[in-house]
Amino acid sequence: MNLQQxxxxxxxxxxxxxxxAAEELSTTQSCLSHSIADLEKExxxxxxxxxxxxxxxxxxxxSFLDHVQKIIYELEGIKQDQQQTLAPFSDILKISFTANMSHEYxxxxxxxxxKTGNNQNIQFLFSEMLATKKAIEDxxxxxxxxxxxxxxxNPDIDYFHIFDEELFLIVSSESAYAKQKSFHLEDIQKETLITYNYNCGTRYFIDKLFRSHNVAPASLIEVETEKMIASAVSSGLGIGMIPPISGLEQYNVKLLPLDQLTVKRPLYMMWKSEEYPRPAVKNFISFIKHLS
Known part of the structure; x- marks a missing residue:
């Protein structure tokens, strides 16, 4: 009995x-047949x-397959550890993040x-996260x-909380609300809310917020991004709830804090649940956890 078998x-x-199977393993069918026959004989x-x-x-x-898969997984883990020893700091990490995180975080x-260890050789490919569901599939x-x-x-994804980001009401500068210093959450019941659709994780947070305060908007308009919310609010279609975003000054809107209520959405680092992540991925995740 050997590893090749x-x-x-x-x-x-x-x-x-x-x-x-022979095509995948780049061997002959005859070689496989003889090898399995020897294994069955043993x-x-x-x-x-x-x-x-x-x-x-x-x-x-x-039953035998269950044991064999565990052995193979262990062997693949050893291979990855070996690769880390030989070239642990050479890789390309593909990461996605919300627009607000691109400025400082x-x-x-x-x-x-x-600047830590020998990570200077690790390269990054960036993309803006427009929808959490799409990022999870990716x-x-x-x-x-x-x-x-x-x-x-999602059961296939691991999460780590990194920080909270405050949300504000966004209203048209032409509306009566723009003259106020704050917004009463109860007033949401009289308004059309321009909000994220369910592809975005923030939508679930906002729904939970409303349920906890027993309020609901009169009607909804669902969009994909903060900029789309700002554009719709600027056009007088309703009000919204977003974090402060860059470029907001180009819209005819105003941000208002909630009266006697601070609302902060939690933001997370997410990655695929797997037993043996690539060394660079594992190192980067550990680094972020250590920072928090």
């Missing part, structure tokens, strides 16, 4: 076809049986990270390594 067995169990049990043109795994094979943490599909923004729960 374990890799052969796992590929055949997954593909349920010797030819396809175990004194059958691992597969034929079903038409394909093969199926036996009950013992399923992200540049500051990247600069600090690259994390799951390895399009992204790390995302920063509002949270939407």
């Amino acid at each position: 374990f890799y052969y067995f796992e590929a055949i169990a997954r593909k349920k076809n010797y030819t396809k 175990l004194s049990l059958s691992l597969f049986y034929r079903k038409g043109k394909n093969i199926e795994i036996t009950e013992f094979g399923l 992200i540049p500051n943490i990247i600069r600090a990270f690259q 994390l799951k599909n390895d399009v992204l390594d790390i995302a920063f923004g509002a949270k939407i729960e």
